[in-house]
Amino acid sequence: MMKALVIYYSKTVRTRQMALEIDKYLKENNLDSKMISLYDVQPEDIIQAEIVLLGCWTSGLFFLLQHPDRTWKEYASKFPDLKGKKVGFFTTYLTLTGSMFRNMYKNLKDKLAEPVTLNLKSRNAKLSDDNKALIQSFISGEGATI
Numbered sequence: 001m002m003k004a005l006v007i008y009y010s011k012t013v014r015t016r017q018m019a020l021e022i023d024k025y026l027k028e029n030n031l032d033s034k035m036i037s038l039y040d041v042q043p044e045d046i047i048q049a050e051i052v053l054l055g056c057w058t059s060g061l062f063f064l065l066q067h068p069d070r071t072w073k074e075y076a077s078k079f080p081d082l083k084g085k086k087v088g089f090f091t092t093y094l095t096l097t098g099s100m101f102r103n104m105y106k107n108l109k110d111k112l113a114e115p116v117t118l119n120l121k122s123r124n125a126k127l128s129d130d131n132k133a134l135i136q137s138f139i140s141g142e143g144a145t146i
């Protein structure tokens, strides 16, 4: 069974809720998935995982300059190398995700071998059918694009 790790950073609760849905969906698709808070994740957890999904709430000026929160950036800078793993991003938001995924990528660029093509977003913290389809092609290796 492929090992997946769903690492979330939530200010209130919505990104955690989305992580829960992703974790559940991965388990339904026969992945050995574990969901964990950004605060609790250990380097070994990441090293052991083949799939790493990183979630953060969208911070910005609502219509521009979206970016992951400073705490997420701090923790992300301490992550072990992610090369050779399947890495995806997810976020919850209210108006626009704008530059959010670009900025998440920018913060991890040195640890990644290739662009992150799985970018999941949700306004209501639920996983839409579109999101589920993107996860499907991501785990089956077809490469998900939006």
Ligand SMILES: Cc1cc2nc3c(=O)[nH]c(=O)nc-3n(C[C@H](O)[C@H](O)[C@H](O)COP(=O)(O)O)c2cc1C
Residues within 6 Å of the ligand: 009, 010, 011, 012, 013, 014, 015, 016, 057, 058, 059, 060, 061, 062, 063, 064, 065, 066, 092, 093, 094, 095, 096, 097
């Ligand atoms: C300081 C602050 C800035 C935010 N900026 C944006 C933004 O630029 N775009 C957006 O769509 N939502 C923005 N939001 C809304 C949050 O992204 C949204 O409520 C998110 O779902 C919160 O996730 P959480 O419950 O996991 O903390 C902002 C919220 C806060 C508190």
